Amino acid sequence: MQQSVLIDGRWRPADSPVGAFRAEDPTTGRACGEEYPVSGWRDIAAALEAGKRAAQALRARSPEKLADFLESFAGSIEHNRAELAAMASLETALPQEPRLCSIELPRTCGQLRQAAAAARDRSWCLAVIDTALNIRSRYGPLDGPVAILGPNNFPLAFNPLSGGDFAAAVAAGNPVIAKAHPGHPGTSRLLAELVFAALQSSGLPLSQVQFIYEIRPEDGLRLVSHPDIAATAFTGSRRSGLQLKRAADTAGKPIYLEMSGINPVILLPGALNERGSKIAAELGTSCTLGTGQFCTNPGLVILQQDAAGERFLQELGRNLDELPDGILLGRQVREGWSEALGILETHGAERLTRRTVLQTRGNPAMNTLLTISGDEFLKNSSTAQIEAFGPSTLTVLVRDQAQMEAVIKNLEGNLTGSIYSHSQEKDDAAYARIEPLLRTRVGRLLNDKMPTGVAVSPAMHHGGPFPATGHPGFTAVGIPRSMLRFASLQCYDHVRGHRLPPELRDRNPTGAMWRFIDDAWTQADA
């Protein structure tokens, strides 16, 4: 008996499913839990139609209702934290404590509450009022449901039913069609049950959130390019992302892709001389966090081949050998990671960590340190930038500063780039040459810090130049800015006052909303 999908305001069996699947327990590699349907086009079509209607109905609802709903949902996630964390841990092998219960779940609820506050506050819509000409504009909701295709690595905080994309799309006033990652269907089902319960008492359309477990790749392409879809958010592999991008672009549909990368970390000589051990410890922790399955995993480290560099490498190797090994999210991840490591090794990378065979059941992963010379890297710089999604990092040993610059000039677009430098001015000259090269290749530039922490701050940017994402101006994390992905610019020219949306009337709708009126940001009335 397959589990039901949530379409058009009710749980019902999938309509003509095209397949079925179960989750895999990553610790054993064995199927576990219930059987879930792979939906065919009929389910998607029904969701699109209901989502379109929901988008229309939503226009008459106040942002306060959206905010109440998001907060109520956050509360019920907390209330059910034990069950959620247990299920997520079973399906992903991520530990309940501290990761799921004390880090990811609170982050999830925090995001939902920040989004609720942004919906209530309304300042996110960047209202601009020109009183002399009576022209007014703001970002407002899109015209249909937003499809969210979630990743494997954060069953809660990036789940399409509870994560950052979900929070941003809903707070901006859009219905959501969530397609969970097949790696954690049970977790997604629990979240969908909670979200639906919160919906039922929200006064929002019941199709505000719809949920399907899995679809065929060709139906994914059809979904993101369908006339009734308003936009898509996708987090996952570059291969799938580029296919979806092509389909959406051709149809003129916005799509926001978070296709990850290798997040270069540059260690300048002064920093390594000053505090190499400390950095080796930080890097070891960062690149094994979540068994290395972070889109901000530091997958490429660039340093000079000198005495301090050699010491650093040895220490990092020891750290990685000593840190506990992890379990990868699934067979596909394990195979993909192994393949990527193999490609790196056949292109000149050497392994510095042990090769002990681990348990053969399930999806164990040995923390892995690879190293390659600057010369070898530059010979095949594109291949050497393959993402190895797992607890590993590739160190590039460059001959000198000039070669370091050459390596950086060959980097693709990435989410982040870190530069470690001497705590005083010793590395400043090198920094001044390297920073402009790295700045244009990453979304977030860090100093003396590993990239794995992605704070939910209004100033955060979790995005970057292609192919890290599809557009360099949008972020997937950081409320309210992430909401602008799911909004259109709407201008009102000479429109009569009572017909304006509340955000653009003379009177400030909340008494505290920020608006740009004539020449200034203000919380006052126009």
Next chain:
Amino acid sequence: MQQSVLIDGRWRPADSPVGAFRAEDPTTGRACGEEYPVSGWRDIAAALEAGKRAAQALRARSPEKLADFLESFAGSIEHNRAELAAMASLETALPQEPRLCSIELPRTCGQLRQAAAAARDRSWCLAVIDTALNIRSRYGPLDGPVAILGPNNFPLAFNPLSGGDFAAAVAAGNPVIAKAHPGHPGTSRLLAELVFAALQSSGLPLSQVQFIYEIRPEDGLRLVSHPDIAATAFTGSRRSGLQLKRAADTAGKPIYLEMSGINPVILLPGALNERGSKIAAELGTSCTLGTGQFCTNPGLVILQQDAAGERFLQELGRNLDELPDGILLGRQVREGWSEALGILETHGAERLTRRTVLQTRGNPAMNTLLTISGDEFLKNSSTAQIEAFGPSTLTVLVRDQAQMEAVIKNLEGNLTGSIYSHSQEKDDAAYARIEPLLRTRVGRLLNDKMPTGVAVSPAMHHGGPFPATGHPGFTAVGIPRSMLRFASLQCYDHVRGHRLPPELRDRNPTGAMWRFIDDAWTQADA
């Protein structure tokens, strides 16, 4: 002897040009003026390389230098207004007065000065500072030259050397590669000479602005998808726009397209009863402005087929017959317009204006009113929405309010949509049903106003849903918002204070820049 192109800081002959052309005097249809080259790939490659270097050099220049340059250029346009207007009028048949000298040229200079002020002010970059976490972000320049491909219809205000895209791209800190429209090469050459003179005393890289007259379509596709291009702005036909979009999208390069549309105008019964004559006069003027060659031309008018509607149509027809006929920009425009009118007529539209044969020399255009029933429109709603770029409009006579709604539901994305309603509440019920349908299909919604005026206001939105443009969140007019097209989001996480760009340091760089610090917009220091 072909005219020179402006590449890599100097005027030089085109390198291996692939063709040559001259402008056409639209009043006679005869070639006029100098001979201009069609550049081959070598010119484009040289411009890309120099543009990339200019982008790097620009990072060390202050926004004040950009602002000074834009203002100096605006001043020299004014200083040379007579020569510019004469040349533009010769090449486009647009009248020197009032259009070129007293409307378009002042608008052009006003835009350049607004952009200069925005560059100086810096508030455009929407800096966000989280002091607790020390995360800071802002929009900043892209990583390479911006290609601007200009349209035929505004030789000054949308010229890639002086228009809105130019002003926005430069003020945001990017070099520009301008490809002029071949309809007005002499005007573009004069502008390029002025811009280059202003550059030489600016302290900016001399490749800040580069200029080529014309390129082959295949080289256009190669240009917008080239690794060294940062982004593209295109204003022109849907056909060319979609080809460029596909090329740029595939390469992951941002492209902003202004592909125009038909700008529906909805006339509610109360408005027609109350002031039909006044509206007929407004519409007649609006749809013949610039011989109808505005991207905001009101090309589709929807009204009910009742007594007031019939009176309105007759009056509009008389107005159009009485208004002076115009001259179209060129042979291609004339042929395209005729073809579009022909398609509309073979799909059920009737002509209500005279068919007198005008002069046969050059590109004369007779003001034209077409009408079609709601039933016929709905039979071929896609064909009936073809853009007829010229002094014409298609009126759709609907049976009742329900059919009016059906017609609106079939509209494609457009830049604008206007609703005329009774000055009191008589049309309010109809407005309430129609507005939500129209709102989602247009970028700018107007009340009781024709769409042809596009004020350069911070609140303006000159954009709209696909296929009017390529993305519903960006505007081509309205500073500073139009600058965000040519910017990437740049985050600094834990970066040491002295290494931050001035916009993100604790101290406000101008003492007046608006920044979002912690929870509030402020002009204070952090």
